[in-house]
Amino acid sequence: MNEGLGRTLVIANPAAHSGDGAAAAERVEKFFSSHANATDGFELRLTQAPGDGMRMARESADFDTIVALGGDGIIHEVANGLMSVASRERPALAVVPVGSGNDFARTIGAATNEPIAALGQILCGRRRELDLGHVASDTGESGYFVQTLSFGLDAAIALDTTDRRAAQTHQKGSGLFATSGVKILSKVRGEASGYPSRVTMDGEKDVRLNSIVFAVQNGPTYGGGFRICPDAEPYDGSLDLCYNVSVPALPHVLALFALARTGRHVRSRAIATGRVRQLHIEFLEREPPCQVDGEPLHGRTYDIEVRPRSLALVAPAQ
Numbered sequence: 001m002n003e004g005l006g007r008t009l010v011i012a013n014p015a016a017h018s019g020d021g022a023a024a025a026e027r028v029e030k031f032f033s034s035h036a037n038a039t040d041g042f043e044l045r046l047t048q049a050p051g052d053g054m055r056m057a058r059e060s061a062d063f064d065t066i067v068a069l070g071g072d073g074i075i076h077e078v079a080n081g082l083m084s085v086a087s088r089e090r091p092a093l094a095v096v097p098v099g100s101g102n103d104f105a106r107t108i109g110a111a112t113n114e115p116i117a118a119l120g121q122i123l124c125g126r127r128r129e130l131d132l133g134h135v136a137s138d139t140g141e142s143g144y145f146v147q148t149l150s151f152g153l154d155a156a157i158a159l160d161t162t163d164r165r166a167a168q169t170h171q172k173g174s175g176l177f178a179t180s181g182v183k184i185l186s187k188v189r190g191e192a193s194g195y196p197s198r199v200t201m202d203g204e205k206d207v208r209l210n211s212i213v214f215a216v217q218n219g220p221t222y223g224g225g226f227r228i229c230p231d232a233e234p235y236d237g238s239l240d241l242c243y244n245v246s247v248p249a250l251p252h253v254l255a256l257f258a259l260a261r262t263g264r265h266v267r268s269r270a271i272a273t274g275r276v277r278q279l280h281i282e283f284l285e286r287e288p289p290c291q292v293d294g295e296p297l298h299g300r301t302y303d304i305e306v307r308p309r310s311l312a313l314v315a316p317a318q
């Protein structure tokens with residue numbers, strides 16, 4: 001049993017998972033109202049638009065625990081808002097995952113799209129110190145990521161899933177990612193052309209790559225369950241990498257994409273993996289598509305680092 005949630009703020013995205021977030025928020029409100037000893041008082045606030053979750057979390061120093069209810073997007077916003085709160089006043093993060101992708105939830109072992117089960121896990125959970133990734137680009141954009149940052153074709157695929165969700169597709173999770181993958185890859189004619197880059201890992205000598213895929217992960221999956229960095233874990237003080245070291249022919253790229261569903265792509269000679277604390281990437285010819293926890297980010301040059309043990313997380317007891 002954890003030491004209690006204390007004063008609790010639920011920040012809920014009613015639009016998450018094609019609108020399921022609204023009903024999930026009601027169920028959580030009912031649960032906390034009828035189990036008064038679960039918290040030292042709670043408030044529920046619904047977001048109305050992108051950005052609200054970050055703002056609400058930024059102003060949450062009076063609470064002990066913030067429960068982010070929704071998908072990876074709202075968890076990303078709440079984590080970023082919490083990082084603006086002074087560390088000695090920063091509330092703990094808990095999640096009730098109601099999303100289409102739920103990659104962060106999968107990483108920490110939280111029940112997905114089952115709000116009461118997820119609440120049960122929180123109430124019986126244990127505190128863990130969660131690492132975050134931090135990224136800053138040459139456009140001046142910067143922020144933290146809880147799960148994933150990637151460049152290249154896979155980022156284009158992830159961003160396409162966001163557009164297709166906004167267009168009310170009924171697909172979810174890895175099916176959505178797979179369909180966007182086939183769509184994006186079918187636009188590639190002949191050889192997939194990469195994004196030439198110069199990469200410095202942990203201050204070592206730089207390497208030249210022609211990146212089709214360059215993923216920087218705090219947890220193992222992206223795209224609703226694709227195990228791009230199968231060994232990543234968000235409590236180890238480092239970020240895991242997966243990138244191509246040669247540019248395979250298109251059928252090979254498609255095969256690797258399919259294998260990534262279960263993490264078997266890492267056995268390919270075209271793929272390298274790594275583990276770093278800090279990374280500098282410069283894209284030499286053109287800006288690649290880039291996604292951070294499923295949202296777009298822009299720039300040609302990126303500084304990325306792990307911020308170990310940044311957030312107290314109420315994680316399911318394993």
Ligand SMILES: Nc1ncnc2c1ncn2[C@@H]1O[C@H](COP(=O)(O)OP(=O)(O)OP(=O)(O)O)[C@@H](O)[C@H]1O
Pocket residue numbers: 013014015016017018047048049050051052053069070071072073074075077098099100101102103165294295
């Ligand atoms: N009230 C709202 N109406 C519309 N969009 C919102 C609202 N609140 C937040 N958002 C935005 O919706 C986006 C997606 O939300 P969220 O990640 O919670 O759900 P999802 O897309 O269904 O799940 P996942 O990210 O796991 O696939 C976020 O980027 C968030 O900023």
